[in-house]
Amino acid sequence: MPASIRDVAESAGVSVGTVSNVLNRPEVVSAATRERVLGAIAALGFVRNESARQLRAGSSRTVGLVVLDIANPFFTDVARGVEDVVNPAGLALILCNSDDRPEKESAHLDVLAEQRVQGVLITPTAELTPHLQSLRRRGIPVVLLDRRASGPDQCSVAVDDVLGGRLAAEHLLERGHRRIAFIGGASGLPQVQERHDGVEAAVREATGAVDELLTLSPEVLTVAGGREAAARIVGMPASRRPTAAVCANDLMALGVLQEMVRQGVRVPDEFAIVGYDDIDFAAAAAVPLTSVRKPRQELGSRAARLLLDEARGEGHVHVQEVFEPVLVVRESSRVRRTGGR
Amino acid sequence: MPASIRDVAESAGVSVGTVSNVLNRPEVVSAATRERVLGAIAALGFVRNESARQLRAGSSRTVGLVVLDIANPFFTDVARGVEDVVNPAGLALILCNSDDRPEKESAHLDVLAEQRVQGVLITPTAELTPHLQSLRRRGIPVVLLDRRASGPDQCSVAVDDVLGGRLAAEHLLERGHRRIAFIGGASGLPQVQERHDGVEAAVREATGAVDELLTLSPEVLTVAGGREAAARIVGMPASRRPTAAVCANDLMALGVLQEMVRQGVRVPDEFAIVGYDDIDFAAAAAVPLTSVRKPRQELGSRAARLLLDEARGEGHVHVQEVFEPVLVVRESSRVRRTGGR
DNA sequence: CAAGCCGTGTGAATCGTTTCAGCATGGGAG
DNA sequence: CTCCCATGCTGAAACGATTCACACGGCTTG
Numbered sequence: 001m002p003a004s005i006r007d008v009a010e011s012a013g014v015s016v017g018t019v020s021n022v023l024n025r026p027e028v029v030s031a032a033t034r035e036r037v038l039g040a041i042a043a044l045g046f047v048r049n050e051s052a053r054q055l056r057a058g059s060s061r062t063v064g065l066v067v068l069d070i071a072n073p074f075f076t077d078v079a080r081g082v083e084d085v086v087n088p089a090g091l092a093l094i095l096c097n098s099d100d101r102p103e104k105e106s107a108h109l110d111v112l113a114e115q116r117v118q119g120v121l122i123t124p125t126a127e128l129t130p131h132l133q134s135l136r137r138r139g140i141p142v143v144l145l146d147r148r149a150s151g152p153d154q155c156s157v158a159v160d161d162v163l164g165g166r167l168a169a170e171h172l173l174e175r176g177h178r179r180i181a182f183i184g185g186a187s188g189l190p191q192v193q194e195r196h197d198g199v200e201a202a203v204r205e206a207t208g209a210v211d212e213l214l215t216l217s218p219e220v221l222t223v224a225g226g227r228e229a230a231a232r233i234v235g236m237p238a239s240r241r242p243t244a245a246v247c248a249n250d251l252m253a254l255g256v257l258q259e260m261v262r263q264g265v266r267v268p269d270e271f272a273i274v275g276y277d278d279i280d281f282a283a284a285a286a287v288p289l290t291s292v293r294k295p296r297q298e299l300g301s302r303a304a305r306l307l308l309d310e311a312r313g314e315g316h317v318h319v320q321e322v323f324e325p326v327l328v329v330r331e332s333s334r335v336r337r338t339g340g341r
Numbered sequence: 342m343p344a345s346i347r348d349v350a351e352s353a354g355v356s357v358g359t360v361s362n363v364l365n366r367p368e369v370v371s372a373a374t375r376e377r378v379l380g381a382i383a384a385l386g387f388v389r390n391e392s393a394r395q396l397r398a399g400s401s402r403t404v405g406l407v408v409l410d411i412a413n414p415f416f417t418d419v420a421r422g423v424e425d426v427v428n429p430a431g432l433a434l435i436l437c438n439s440d441d442r443p444e445k446e447s448a449h450l451d452v453l454a455e456q457r458v459q460g461v462l463i464t465p466t467a468e469l470t471p472h473l474q475s476l477r478r479r480g481i482p483v484v485l486l487d488r489r490a491s492g493p494d495q496c497s498v499a500v501d502d503v504l505g506g507r508l509a510a511e512h513l514l515e516r517g518h519r520r521i522a523f524i525g526g527a528s529g530l531p532q533v534q535e536r537h538d539g540v541e542a543a544v545r546e547a548t549g550a551v552d553e554l555l556t557l558s559p560e561v562l563t564v565a566g567g568r569e570a571a572a573r574i575v576g577m578p579a580s581r582r583p584t585a586a587v588c589a590n591d592l593m594a595l596g597v598l599q600e601m602v603r604q605g606v607r608v609p610d611e612f613a614i615v616g617y618d619d620i621d622f623a624a625a626a627a628v629p630l631t632s633v634r635k636p637r638q639e640l641g642s643r644a645a646r647l648l649l650d651e652a653r654g655e656g657h658v659h660v661q662e663v664f665e666p667v668l669v670v671r672e673s674s675r676v677r678r679t680g681g682r
Numbered sequence: 683c684a685a686g687c688c689g690t691g692t693g694a695a696t697c698g699t700t701t702c703a704g705c706a707t708g709g710g711a712g
Numbered sequence: 713c714t715c716c717c718a719t720g721c722t723g724a725a726a727c728g729a730t731t732c733a734c735a736c737g738g739c740t741t742g
Binding site for chain 4: 345346347357358360361362364365389390391392393394395396397398
Binding site: 001002045047048049050051052054055060070071073076077079080083087092093094095096097107108110111113114115116134137138139223254257258280281283284285286287288 | 343386388389390391392393395396399401411412414417418420421424428433434435436437438448449451452454455456457475478479480564595598599621622624625626627628629
């Protein structure tokens with residue numbers, strides 16, 4: 001129903017080839033003709049049909065971004081970094097939310113493949129779905145985001161999460177904490193596992209044993225999950241109860257904080273909390289959260305640049321970028337009245 | 342380069358029409374042929390080219406959502422509501438962020454038009470761009486989100502913001518506050534204007550004058566904007582300084598809170614704050630925020646349902662839905678020591 | 683036994699754009 | 713005057729899937 005390039009051509013009294021030229025290489029068309037064509041385009045309200053162009057061109061002007069949790073500000077910050085690179089390049093971003101569910105992830109990847117996106121940025125769920133492999137086999141660039149590539153045949157942009165976990169744990173150990181909890185999801189995400197490993201290593205080095213490390217795995221990596229974990233901690237006998245927690249992300253840390261406050265446990269005096277990601281809301285929490293900061297926006301923009309480079313082809317070399325996290329100390333882990341150095 | 346339907350047909354020894362039938366109406370193909378074709382599809386790794394299908398079909402399997410600020414959790418919650426309706430319907434969601442900038446909004450709308458989306462959900466910037474009108478003229482359904490339609494010729498899903506503003510203000514007035522600030526952006530968004538009007542009306546009714554209402558317009562409707570406004574308030578002489586603020590959204594309320602805390606102003610004792618939207622983080626703030634709650638997810642899902650209905654055609658009637666907001670009282674506006682009833 | 687029907691499958695037209703070989707036209711160089 | 717080239721435009725092929733009229737057997741039916 002909408003006007004096509006043929007209608008424009010007819011109305012301007014030229015051939016379709018000329019209209020296409022006006023659209024794509026205006027310099028080869030004489031000024032007079034160009035004006036006439038542009039007039040017709042405006043008069044008819046012509047809008048190029050991207051499907052047709054794309055069918056001819058073989059690929060679209062879009063890239064896909066698949067995140068684990070769109071409600072987590074960490075990912076919207078990442079998305080903004082991606083957008084800042086991708087839009088100026090004339091590409092549109094299709095933002096998908098997998099909710100950490102492999103089926104949703106696969107479904108989204110299928111759609112992106114059908115759309116013939118130029119490439120996909122993804123923070124995948126724990127197990128890498130075959131859909132991801134098949135995308136790559138089809139020659140569609142895939143860059144892993146916040147997750148290290150398993151081999152040198154793929155780009156990835158991640159953060160040294162072992163270090164991040166270690167920073168968090170060492171900070172608590174220095175503060176005199178000995179019984180520490182690590183709160184991460186049960187989904188088996190490698191990022192989370194690495195954070196755990198960093199914490200564990202630090203605890204072992206400081207105490208000579210890891211018995212002191214309690215690992216809790218709430219169902220989901222959200223505020224609700226944090227609350228769930230905190231409730232379990234509060235339910236423990238005081239003799240075995242940890243005095244501090246490292247959370248695998250800030251949402252869970254906020255959940256832990258909320259539940260502790262609700263149960264009358266004072267933070268940080270009776271229980272210290274360290275989060276991860278350092279989202280903006282961490283600093284604004286009831287008790288401002290100590291957190292492991294990642295360069296969120298830069299993570300996204302760097303990944304997007306790598307993707308565009310790979311999509312351009314021509315001597316692209318795969319890069320596995322690893323950023324260094326930094327610990328930001330705030331109120332939630334301030335030195336304890338009772339213990340400490 | 343990827344396998345086309347023709348390759349599949351050849352490999353399975355059937356015509357392309359038959360392959361298409363296997364894909365779209367499997368029941369008209371005999372079981373034996375179907376198996377053979379499916380085998381060929383799997384063997385070749387065939388993925389349907391959506392552009393080609395769409396070129397023929399005339400419209401795509403996508404809808405667009407344009408929001409003012411992707412970093413505002415209010416909008417991600419809305420987006421989730423949209424997704425919950427749209428994905429099960431077999432449609433993909435293209436999420437766009439206008440950052441409250443008309444140029445970005447227009448650019449996104451152009452892209453969506455070229456993509457031939459089934460429809461667009463949008464929280465528009467202050468002035469309605471001509472691009473929006475031209476979309477509608479092209480027969481593409483547009484549903485306004487969190488913004489009332491100006492006429493009965495369009496669907497919209499909004500919240501009674503005059504009421505919301507009134508609820509917030511009456512609450513503060515009951516608590517004994519007289520000099521009240523309204524903190525909203527300078528962008529001229531009608532939603533914000535309506536919240537202001539509600540506050541103003543309540544103040545006038547309670548005090549007989551509106552002199553007591555101070556309106557501040559930070560540049561942006563974000564945490565930074567809130568901080569900016571708070572700094573100005575703190576800089577005022579105590580005699581004229583407001584004792585409470587209604588903020589046009591929770592991000593700004595959080596910013597106000599942060600700045601007040603930083604400047605040593607006690608909340609709520611010296612300064613009370615009411616936010617708007619009731620995002621999850623409002624309850625988790627340093628001082629839990631009183632806020633005007635909107636049904637965020639439902640806003641999105643309702644709008645999406647209206648959009649799908651309109652896109653389906655056949656006797657669609659435009660609906661201007663208005664939800665009622667509810668005030669959720671928390672710590673940031675608890676009764677003052679000094680004043681109050 | 684002719685007619686009609688059902689179940690399967692074929693093949694060509696079609697969607698709207700891009701691209702490219704090629705055709706006029708006219709002007710300048712030789 | 714002829715040759716050549718540049719400029720500006722044309723027209724058709726191509727992209728890949730869908731759809732529809734139609735063909736072909738084999739059956740039922742009257």
